[in-house]
Amino acid sequence: MSDTANRTVFRTCPLCEATCGLEITVNPHEQIVRIRGDQNDVFSKGFICPKGSTLKQLYEDPDRLRAPLVKRNGVHVPVSWDEAWQEVERGLMGVIERHGRGSLSAYLGNPNAHNLGPMLYSSVMLKSLGSRNIFSASSVDQMPMHVAGGYMFGTAQSIPVPDLDHTDYLLMLGANPYASNGSLCTAPNYPGRIQAIRARGGKVVVVDPRRTKTAEESDEWVSIRPGTDGLFMSALLNVMFAENIAKVEPRIAAHLNGLQELQDAVKSFTPDVVAVATGVSVDTITRIARELCAAPTAAVYGRIGVNTVSFGSVNAWLVNVINIVTGNFDKRGGAMLTTPVAGSATTRGSAGKGKGFSTGRGHSRVSKKPEVMGEYPVAVLGEEILTPGDNQIRALITVGGNPVLSTPHSAQLDDAFSQLDFMVSIDIYLNETTRHADVILPPPSALEKDHYDLSLYAFAVRNVGNYSEPVLQKHSSQPDEWEILVKLGGILQGLGAQCDVDAIDDSVIRAMVVGAVSNSSSNIYGRDADEILQLLSKNHRRGTARTLDFILQTGPYGAAFGNNPTGVSLDVLLANPHGVDMGPLEPRIPEGLRTPTGRIELAPEPLIADMDRLFASIEKVQQHDMVLVGRRELKSNNSWMHNIKVLTKGSLSCTAHVHPDDAKRFGLSNGASVRITSRVGAIEVPVEVTDAVRPGVVSVPHGWGHAVPGTQMAVAAEKAGVNSNVLTDDKEIDPLSGNAVLNAIPVTLQAV
Numbered sequence: 001m002s003d004t005a006n007r008t009v010f011r012t013c014p015l016c017e018a019t020c021g022l023e024i025t026v027n028p029h030e031q032i033v034r035i036r037g038d039q040n041d042v043f044s045k046g047f048i049c050p051k052g053s054t055l056k057q058l059y060e061d062p063d064r065l066r067a068p069l070v071k072r073n074g075v076h077v078p079v080s081w082d083e084a085w086q087e088v089e090r091g092l093m094g095v096i097e098r099h100g101r102g103s104l105s106a107y108l109g110n111p112n113a114h115n116l117g118p119m120l121y122s123s124v125m126l127k128s129l130g131s132r133n134i135f136s137a138s139s140v141d142q143m144p145m146h147v148a149g150g151y152m153f154g155t156a157q158s159i160p161v162p163d164l165d166h167t168d169y170l171l172m173l174g175a176n177p178y179a180s181n182g183s184l185c186t187a188p189n190y191p192g193r194i195q196a197i198r199a200r201g202g203k204v205v206v207v208d209p210r211r212t213k214t215a216e217e218s219d220e221w222v223s224i225r226p227g228t229d230g231l232f233m234s235a236l237l238n239v240m241f242a243e244n245i246a247k248v249e250p251r252i253a254a255h256l257n258g259l260q261e262l263q264d265a266v267k268s269f270t271p272d273v274v275a276v277a278t279g280v281s282v283d284t285i286t287r288i289a290r291e292l293c294a295a296p297t298a299a300v301y302g303r304i305g306v307n308t309v310s311f312g313s314v315n316a317w318l319v320n321v322i323n324i325v326t327g328n329f330d331k332r333g334g335a336m337l338t339t340p341v342a343g344s345a346t347t348r349g350s351a352g353k354g355k356g357f358s359t360g361r362g363h364s365r366v367s368k369k370p371e372v373m374g375e376y377p378v379a380v381l382g383e384e385i386l387t388p389g390d391n392q393i394r395a396l397i398t399v400g401g402n403p404v405l406s407t408p409h410s411a412q413l414d415d416a417f418s419q420l421d422f423m424v425s426i427d428i429y430l431n432e433t434t435r436h437a438d439v440i441l442p443p444p445s446a447l448e449k450d451h452y453d454l455s456l457y458a459f460a461v462r463n464v465g466n467y468s469e470p471v472l473q474k475h476s477s478q479p480d481e482w483e484i485l486v487k488l489g490g491i492l493q494g495l496g497a498q499c500d501v502d503a504i505d506d507s508v509i510r511a512m513v514v515g516a517v518s519n520s521s522s523n524i525y526g527r528d529a530d531e532i533l534q535l536l537s538k539n540h541r542r543g544t545a546r547t548l549d550f551i552l553q554t555g556p557y558g559a560a561f562g563n564n565p566t567g568v569s570l571d572v573l574l575a576n577p578h579g580v581d582m583g584p585l586e587p588r589i590p591e592g593l594r595t596p597t598g599r600i601e602l603a604p605e606p607l608i609a610d611m612d613r614l615f616a617s618i619e620k621v622q623q624h625d626m627v628l629v630g631r632r633e634l635k636s637n638n639s640w641m642h643n644i645k646v647l648t649k650g651s652l653s654c655t656a657h658v659h660p661d662d663a664k665r666f667g668l669s670n671g672a673s674v675r676i677t678s679r680v681g682a683i684e685v686p687v688e689v690t691d692a693v694r695p696g697v698v699s700v701p702h703g704w705g706h707a708v709p710g711t712q713m714a715v716a717a718e719k720a721g722v723n724s725n726v727l728t729d730d731k732e733i734d735p736l737s738g739n740a741v742l743n744a745i746p747v748t749l750q751a752v
């Protein structure tokens with residue numbers, strides 16, 4: 001290849017959970033010529049969606065921040081990195097002096113799960129905070145799955161994944177992978193994998209209040225009343241026990257606690273008791289229960305629509321329970337724990353037993369919500385800032401999050417942010433949230449960072465690994481995202497704006513190595529820590545690359561620094577730019593368990609206890625009231641990709657979907673506006689009358705509402721839409737996980 005030729009590089013797409021491989025062509029001027037699917041990617045095999053190629057537009061977006069911004073007299077102005085760091089030190093240390101560390105807080109948003117730097121280094125910043133006020137997008141998303149998996153199998157990461165590629169029957173609740181491309185089931189070309197189930201003679205059933213594209217492309221759409229999936233699933237179990245068709249595999253039964261308690265807990269949930277409330281007929285419930293038990297293999301999968309509701313944890317638990325009780329857990333074609341290449345909590349420690357899972361190490365100050373996974377529910381962030389008293393939150397650090405659009409009662413949160421003493425945001429845009437920040441620290445563009453999907457591969461339908469080096473060189477003054485987090489950590493530790501990032505990084509990796517060589521279940525137990533550190537630091541490796549190499553080498557397939565010469569290391573991944581594939585998911589019970597009993601807990605006490613509240617909810621269903629649900633669209637990505645013109649062109653998608661019967665009832669017509677009011681707020685939004693939503697349900701997507709003063713997203717401002725989280729209620733959370741309730745919100749409609 002001559003100097004003037006284009007070069008081709010491969011990089012995993014960081015935008016959603018599907019982890020598609022991209023083939024990126026770069027010209028000699030270091031400009032992106034083309035991005036398309038990598039045909040040779042071991043996992044995605046060329047599949048991409050319309051967002052994948054927009055990494056180019058994101059990189060080139062003139063609104064994407066290239067320099068830190070500091071707010072001066074209410075206006076954000078670009079400054080040098082040195083100036084920005086001094087401002088951060090002054091602000092944070094000032095708040096610590098005046099109010100103590102209990103007044104500090106941090107919020108981590110969704111992109112962190114897709115970014116190697118924060119995956120490996122946000123803990124440096126969070127530990128240095130010295131405050132329990134830690135929040136993240138997990139509590140507007142998947143926290144119930146961590147809680148259910150934690151109680152049942154022993155770690156928060158013990159989330160079984162539906163084995164899409166081998167199952168004969170997929171029951172999907174509250175998920176729309178044709179739009180989302182899947183979640184906590186990493187599966188590039190999820191739609192293709194669904195069609196493959198059908199092509200091999202299997203069946204796909206979709207439970208959703210909306211007739212989504214996924215429902216349309218499946219065998220059966222079960223239209224359910226929002227918020228009632230717990231009733232529906234309890235009734236499925238009730239039928240299975242009543243008809244004696246439940247069949248736990250003997251291999252699993254040998255490691256199971258709580259079958260009788262479970263059976264007792266679902267005894268009152270007969271199909272006829274739940275049919276009216278759920279809107280699903282007795283016949284349908286009974287038939288689906290029988291089909292699940294009769295299928296050679298089956299997998300139940302539930303996501304956003306069953307997690308972000310009042311019974312989120314119960315729902316996540318019932319999904320796991322049905323997989324176990326139908327004989328489909330831990331078996332090919334069922335729901336399985338993964339064995340990720342980089343390892344996870346499910347592969348660490350001693351096999352088969354652990355310290356288990358618990359919540360409530362601390363409670364939030366104002367409304368006493370229990371800690372879950374080291375965090376408090378983001379739904380209480382607003383009240384923690386607004387309620388005076390000791391340890392009232394005065395300073396906030398956001399990392400790749402836009403809670404002003406993405407979390408409940410967002411008008412209150414917006415107001416709360418304006419009252420903070422000091423705020424720092426690590427973000428690529430000046431948007432609805434970061435406009436409140438005193439300092440914004442921009443990380444490099446995705447194309448200028450290295451990448452490995454540490455988080456998402458832990459929930460993938462195959463055990464794969466793929467590392468991407470930066471595609472483009474970043475400007476020499478631009479710190480990497482991990483360096484920003486480490487520096488922030490150093491400042492919080494009191495080391496000052498001039499602190500030595502490399503020295504902190506060295507101490508982080510040293511602590512990891514020292515921990516591993518003294519841990520009898522590590523594959524480098526007993527080795528010399530200095531020797532390992534030397535091997536890790538060859539080629540002057542540091543930061544994300546070095547830490548990832550350590551994690552890979554000490555993972556389940558790891559090279560273990562020579563102990564396993566054919567094992568995985570960063571060098572192996574560098575030599576395999578299309579990824580490595582360790583094969584399909586394999587059974588892991590009992591070795592994969594980390595419960596204190598060494599058994600699967602089918603009936604954890606906190607979940608069984610919540611069944612009374614579930615039963616009581618039957619009475620509360622109001623037949624004629626309207627409830628709000630969300631929806632995702634393929635060309636949108638939560639709140640932050642609306643500044644990309646190729647994605648937002650065409651008709652505005654921020655509309656309220658209303659069934660023709662309801663349109664008639666409330667005098668609404670296509671294109672006219674409807675006023676939607678909830679307990680906490682009201683929005684006005686254009687109506688789209690469609691029978692793709694069930695009567696009694698209004699659907700508005702989240703992540704819109706951009707035309708806010710003080711932001712810098714010119715394209716997004718042209719098609720601003722409205723913020724649906726003005727309607728979601730900060731006082732309604734799933735009590736066990738603290739997860740926000742974002743679906744099944746009681747609302748009233750009024751023609752405007």
Ligand SMILES: Nc1nc2c(c(=O)[nH]1)N[C@H]1C(S)=C(S)[C@@H](COP(=O)(O)OP(=O)(O)OC[C@H]3O[C@@H](n4cnc5c(=O)[nH]c(N)nc54)[C@H](O)[C@@H]3O)O[C@H]1N2
Nearest residue numbers: 174175176180183226227303304305632634636637638743
């Ligand atoms: N294009 C695109 N892809 C994305 C994202 C995006 O914003 N855009 N976001 C990413 C993120 S952060 C996530 S977490 C995943 C989420 O991925 P999914 O879980 O697939 O999320 P949704 O597409 O919102 O699908 C949720 C479905 O639940 C339905 N629903 C609402 N309430 C209920 C209910 O009470 N019961 C039932 N059964 N269904 C209900 C909704 O109608 C909707 O169809 O997607 C990821 N991928």
Ligand SMILES: Nc1nc2c(c(=O)[nH]1)N[C@H]1C(S)=C(S)[C@@H](COP(=O)(O)OP(=O)(O)OC[C@H]3O[C@@H](n4cnc5c(=O)[nH]c(N)nc54)[C@H](O)[C@@H]3O)O[C@H]1N2
Nearest residue numbers: 109110137141400401402403406426427630638639640702
């Ligand atoms: N009503 C309703 N609300 C919802 C949902 C719903 O279904 N319905 N879904 C919920 C879900 S599942 C989620 S995950 C949350 C998401 O909630 P958040 O994570 O709070 O919001 P995002 O819209 O993902 O915002 C991401 C932010 O990260 C910035 N960013 C992008 N790339 C990078 C990067 O590489 N580094 C850094 N540092 N910043 C970056 C963006 O500019 C943006 O400010 O929303 C939740 N909110």
Ligand code: SF4
Nearest residue numbers: 013015016020049052
């Ligand atoms: S499906 Fe997700 S990972 Fe794949 S190209 Fe689209 S946004 Fe990227």
Ligand SMILES: [Mo]
Nearest residue numbers: 110137140141
């Ligand atoms: Mo999410």
